[in-house]
Amino acid sequence: MNKTKKLIFDASIKAFSRKGFHKSTMDEIAEIAGVAKGTLYYHFKSKEDIFKFIIDEGIRLIADEVRDRTEHLSNPLEKIEAICRVQLELITDYFEFFKTMYSQMWGDEERQNQLREALSKYFNVISEYFREASKEGYIDKEKIDLIPYNFFGIMSSVIVYSLLHSDIKVSEISDLFVDIAMNGIVQR
Amino acid sequence: MNKTKKLIFDASIKAFSRKGFHKSTMDEIAEIAGVAKGTLYYHFKSKEDIFKFIIDEGIRLIADEVRDRTEHLSNPLEKIEAICRVQLELITDYFEFFKTMYSQMWGDEERQNQLREALSKYFNVISEYFREASKEGYIDKEKIDLIPYNFFGIMSSVIVYSLLHSDIKVSEISDLFVDIAMNGIVQR
Amino acid sequence: MNKTKKLIFDASIKAFSRKGFHKSTMDEIAEIAGVAKGTLYYHFKSKEDIFKFIIDEGIRLIADEVRDRTEHLSNPLEKIEAICRVQLELITDYFEFFKTMYSQMWGDEERQNQLREALSKYFNVISEYFREASKEGYIDKEKIDLIPYNFFGIMSSVIVYSLLHSDIKVSEISDLFVDIAMNGIVQR
Amino acid sequence: MNKTKKLIFDASIKAFSRKGFHKSTMDEIAEIAGVAKGTLYYHFKSKEDIFKFIIDEGIRLIADEVRDRTEHLSNPLEKIEAICRVQLELITDYFEFFKTMYSQMWGDEERQNQLREALSKYFNVISEYFREASKEGYIDKEKIDLIPYNFFGIMSSVIVYSLLHSDIKVSEISDLFVDIAMNGIVQR
DNA sequence: TATGAATGAGCGTTCATTCAT
DNA sequence: TATGAATGAACGCTCATTCAT
Numbered sequence: 042m043n044k045t046k047k048l049i050f051d052a053s054i055k056a057f058s059r060k061g062f063h064k065s066t067m068d069e070i071a072e073i074a075g076v077a078k079g080t081l082y083y084h085f086k087s088k089e090d091i092f093k094f095i096i097d098e099g100i101r102l103i104a105d106e107v108r109d110r111t112e113h114l115s116n117p118l119e120k121i122e123a124i125c126r127v128q129l130e131l132i133t134d135y136f137e138f139f140k141t142m143y144s145q146m147w148g149d150e151e152r153q154n155q156l157r158e159a160l161s162k163y164f165n166v167i168s169e170y171f172r173e174a175s176k177e178g179y180i181d182k183e184k185i186d187l188i189p190y191n192f193f194g195i196m197s198s199v200i201v202y203s204l205l206h207s208d209i210k211v212s213e214i215s216d217l218f219v220d221i222a223m224n225g226i227v228q229r
Numbered sequence: 230m231n232k233t234k235k236l237i238f239d240a241s242i243k244a245f246s247r248k249g250f251h252k253s254t255m256d257e258i259a260e261i262a263g264v265a266k267g268t269l270y271y272h273f274k275s276k277e278d279i280f281k282f283i284i285d286e287g288i289r290l291i292a293d294e295v296r297d298r299t300e301h302l303s304n305p306l307e308k309i310e311a312i313c314r315v316q317l318e319l320i321t322d323y324f325e326f327f328k329t330m331y332s333q334m335w336g337d338e339e340r341q342n343q344l345r346e347a348l349s350k351y352f353n354v355i356s357e358y359f360r361e362a363s364k365e366g367y368i369d370k371e372k373i374d375l376i377p378y379n380f381f382g383i384m385s386s387v388i389v390y391s392l393l394h395s396d397i398k399v400s401e402i403s404d405l406f407v408d409i410a411m412n413g414i415v416q417r
Numbered sequence: 418m419n420k421t422k423k424l425i426f427d428a429s430i431k432a433f434s435r436k437g438f439h440k441s442t443m444d445e446i447a448e449i450a451g452v453a454k455g456t457l458y459y460h461f462k463s464k465e466d467i468f469k470f471i472i473d474e475g476i477r478l479i480a481d482e483v484r485d486r487t488e489h490l491s492n493p494l495e496k497i498e499a500i501c502r503v504q505l506e507l508i509t510d511y512f513e514f515f516k517t518m519y520s521q522m523w524g525d526e527e528r529q530n531q532l533r534e535a536l537s538k539y540f541n542v543i544s545e546y547f548r549e550a551s552k553e554g555y556i557d558k559e560k561i562d563l564i565p566y567n568f569f570g571i572m573s574s575v576i577v578y579s580l581l582h583s584d585i586k587v588s589e590i591s592d593l594f595v596d597i598a599m600n601g602i603v604q605r
Numbered sequence: 606m607n608k609t610k611k612l613i614f615d616a617s618i619k620a621f622s623r624k625g626f627h628k629s630t631m632d633e634i635a636e637i638a639g640v641a642k643g644t645l646y647y648h649f650k651s652k653e654d655i656f657k658f659i660i661d662e663g664i665r666l667i668a669d670e671v672r673d674r675t676e677h678l679s680n681p682l683e684k685i686e687a688i689c690r691v692q693l694e695l696i697t698d699y700f701e702f703f704k705t706m707y708s709q710m711w712g713d714e715e716r717q718n719q720l721r722e723a724l725s726k727y728f729n730v731i732s733e734y735f736r737e738a739s740k741e742g743y744i745d746k747e748k749i750d751l752i753p754y755n756f757f758g759i760m761s762s763v764i765v766y767s768l769l770h771s772d773i774k775v776s777e778i779s780d781l782f783v784d785i786a787m788n789g790i791v792q793r
Numbered sequence: 794t795a796t797g798a799a800t801g802a803g804c805g806t807t808c809a810t811t812c813a814t
Numbered sequence: 815t816a817t818g819a820a821t822g823a824a825c826g827c828t829c830a831t832t833c834a835t
Contacts, residue, residue, distance in 0.1 A: 063251035077817045140335040147332040148249045193388030198378040225413035263798045439627035443766040453796045523708040574758030596774040601789035641821045
């Protein structure tokens with residue numbers, strides 16, 4: 042990714058996160074990037090192409106960070122919990138990226154199918170971490186493939202919660218949500 | 230809601246769920262509804278107004294159905310689980326509505342703030358059901374206000390799961406997701 | 418003009434004067450008149466038809482009042498000056514009507530041609546008053562046909578003046594403008 | 606003003622003068638200018654913006670020409686008369702512009718207030734020329750500030766006259782109107 | 794006579810994309 | 815590589831008019 046392309050990449054994330062995909066214009070992106078509008082089309086085929094690039098790159102960053110911050114853990118249960126916690130912690134840093142992504146998860150457009158496919162691949166990587174824990178009986182076998190979806194859902198809970206409680210920091214509630222994810226809501 | 234308004238209502242949900250709010254056009258909605266474009270504006274002030282109406286009406290329907298199908302239960306824990314289960318079951322019937330709603334949860338536009346506020350009110354109604362269960366020690370007090378958000382997240386898990394596994398019916402996986410919600414992912 | 422038609426007539430003048438011909442809508446006129454929109458079309462062929470009716474009626478009212486308030490004068494010069502003065506005085510009472518009329522004097526549309534023709538007829542009636550004065554040498558023969566236009570121009574001066582000086586009443590400046598009309602701007 | 610902007614400028618004056626501001630469409634303007642509709646918006650913010658530009662530019666041109674063609678005159682009375690005459694002569698060259706302007710003098714819309722304010726400034730410049738003449742007793746002091754309005758009125762007389770007498774050239778009647786402006790209609 | 798729901802042509806404006814330089 | 819003027823299809827919305835009742 043050369044210098045100009047990086048400028049466009051950063052500008053696009055900024056724009057999409059502020060106003061979503063459809064409300065962000067190529068003019069805006071160009072202005073934020075400090076390049077001419079035509080330059081966008083020299084480096085990307087289309088607006089959708091920029092989006093796709095951002096999603097791929099974004100998911101890659103998330104995946105890398107989750108891996109880097111949990112690979113030192115060997116206890117399966119600890120590791121799973123850490124993955125859940127790290128994902129929630131990343132919400133703060135990548136808040137705009139997540140909002141962009143979540144807004145594009147639900148439709149039938151090609152762009153949106155691609156996004157779900159990319160996410161699905163990430164889910165598969167994650168579930169691999171769980172197989173071992175499953176073997177050792179920590180985790181219900183049937184649930185393994187659903188856990189990444191569950192974590193995805195927990196993240197959406199946290200994001201919406203923080204959108205509706207702007208005074209509360211994500212870090213203040215993520216412990217509780219990790220607990221809910223791991224142990225459910227029923228008191229024991 | 231008279232006949233024409235109902236036609237527009239149904240057509241709009243269909244359109245919004247397929248292509249999202251921005252990509253759905255008034256021309257399309259009119260065509261699906263089988264009325265002239267001007268007729269949309271005779272019954273609604275604007276495209277945003279249609280959206281707002283859909284959300285309010287949709288959330289009301291969901292809330293009513295959840296209440297109707299769970300009010301006969303007196304055991305707190307049973308009731309909570311039922312609420313979770315009913316919400317997941319409703320996904321099938323209101324799939325288009327939910328996709329519409331979830332696609333508009335994340336931005337800063339007025340329409341999106343209103344949506345979150347409306348949902349927040351529904352959440353408050355739901356949490357009331359949990360207070361009793363909390364008193365009797367079934368549920369961790371601290372978690373009560375988070376549970377509706379958690380349920381919201383579980384639903385998003387299920388929707389995304391079903392979008393990525395079109396061969397699997399929601400009913401086939403909802404039991405597992407209810408279990409995850411209630412008891413977490415850790416095997417006991 | 419029956420009762421309903423009168424309601425529409427009054428409402429239209431009110432609407433046109435507030436917002437001009439194009440910005441006034443049939444909905445507004447109907448609302449001000451307190452009748453249904455369809456009723457407008459029972460009494461008038463179209464919006465343009467309402468306009469035409471108002472202009473004809475308005476010019477007739479002006480013409481009648483000018484005649485009534487000056488016909489007792491026999492001295493030609495006095496009479497001419499009185500006509501000029503009365504016209505300026507009517508600006509206050511018919512301010513909204515005049516603004517409506519003046520805004521439609523300048524284009525090429527049929528409605529606008531008709532308006533100018535109607536005004537032209539009124540000008541001819543006025544000029545008749547001047548022929549006598551001309552015979553007696555009070556007024557330059559060549560100028561007779563131009564005087565109604567001049568009076569029309571003086572009125573536009575006064576209207577624009579009052580639009581730009583909302584603190585000053587028309588009556589406070591009309592004497593000066595009558596003087597300018599009769600004797601010009603050169604001091605003697 | 607570059608080439609394309611000039612094309613739009615000329616086309617807009619033509620369109621506005623024919624059909625007024627509201628009835629002129631951006632499509633028409635684009636077609637007359639020989640550019641795509643989008644191009645209008647590349648050079649101007651809105652239709653109102655085009656109008657504002659036309660008015661400002663038009664009044665500037667008029668003001669410049671009046672100044673250029675009268676500044677060599679030192680005799681106050683001669684100068685005043687020359688100003689009146691030049692203004693009437695400009696009607697022929699700027700006929701479309703004047704019709705556009707006069708059609709927008711009368712309403713309460715922002716655009717129309719701005720127009721009157723711009724004209725008012727021009728009036729102030731003109732009245733300055735008259736102060737000297739007033740000092741030397743040629744002109745009634747009280748009338749000074751009214752004279753630009755009077756000249757404005759005389760112009761409207763001439764324009765309406767020429768709209769109703771398309772066979773007569775403005776130059777054929779402007780002498781008489783100048784005479785009326787300077788000396789009034791009363792024979793001496 | 795009077796209504797008002799329904800219409801659809803037409804408007805001002807936006808914006809992703811193209812292309813000559 | 816990069817530019818930015820130019821494009822035109824498409825959009826949300828308005829509103830004079832129609833017509834069944």
